Amino acid sequence: MIVSIQLNGKKIVDDISPDMTLFKFVREHGCYSVKCGCETTNCGLCTVFFDGKPILSCAMLAARADGHRVETLEGLQKEAEEFGQFIADQGAEQCGFCNPGMIMNAIALFRENPEPTDDEIKRYLAGNLCRCSGYEGQLRGIHAFMEYKKQGGAACE
């Protein structure tokens, strides 16, 4: 079946199989930041934005995304790099596998709620599993990023 999906600002028309997931679709179109970390829909590694909202691409059919807007980390380069640097500065990751999903969802959090409390941060990121760290480094990175924003860092859209 033919679908037309706006991926990172570019319209992509493709002939796909009806059971292709959005996860597979974005990877086939070069978005390798999006990874699969589980078979049970609960690790958050495959997070993409669907019409601006974070979703699990492993659970959505690409067919359903026909006519919609999808963004991956590749499409949010500036925002992702800016925030990712604060995570790296804290040495928050070990293997780094969880990082793309974590960054995507943290960006979604800041877009919804630019000054979240610790409780709000933990709640929002609860669906992003990291099996190396205890999340403390990521939390420190988020605090440092928020402080930078408060001091007038470039605005997060």
Added chain:
Amino acid sequence: MLKIKEYVKAESLEQAYELNQKRTNRIIGGMLWMRMSDAQIQKAIDLSGLGLDQIEETEDAFILGCMVTLRQMELHEGMNAMCGGLIRKSVEDIVGVQFRNLATVGGSLVGRFGFSDVLTGLLVLDTYVELYKGGTIPLAEYANMKRDNDILVHVIIKKTAGRYAYQAHRNTKTDFPVLAVAASMVDGKVKAAVGARPQRARLYLADAPTQEAAEALAAAVVTGSNMRASAEYRSHLAKVLLKRAFAEIREKEEQ
């Protein structure tokens, strides 16, 4: 792995209903549960083009299309103000935001999952489901019906002034609940729903939201064992969570 031969974006409920009568065809909600199965589906019937993803507020009710997501329910201010945040509390620990942006209220109720926070929470509200062919029936009745091939079109939550509470226990964040308890007091009548027993949520009635009533009710709750907890542990939790829920109801202002 789930296999799908054909994807059909339904153009009407009638078309979706007709297609859903065939055993090998399947409606897709958020697909989160479905994707974990090995089903071979002939036609996947997508309802996402039928405008059923909105929460409408009328004078006396909130009407949720079956494709409304758990996240929409969590964030809806009017609905949560009506029930003292019961709906938000019942869904906010389900996996993560990205998951709740997909999981639908329709799929959650049709599944009649034993572990369901969604079913547990909605059971103590004045909730009805509107089925395409089966008409509008109370959720408590629907929860006990055998699954058929009808389509759940809307969920209707009547606005009812009362006091509401939700309590659940999880072994670890984002896991299924080990036990879930919702309680309400409307016009002096106390209702409690206990879910994840691990069987499907059931409704119980009490005379007053007292500690004694909570103990008596907990003793009547039938629990079972699974990999998350033993029946004994769940029975103990039933006592604790019912007491907490009833205490919350006593302390709360009427919404």
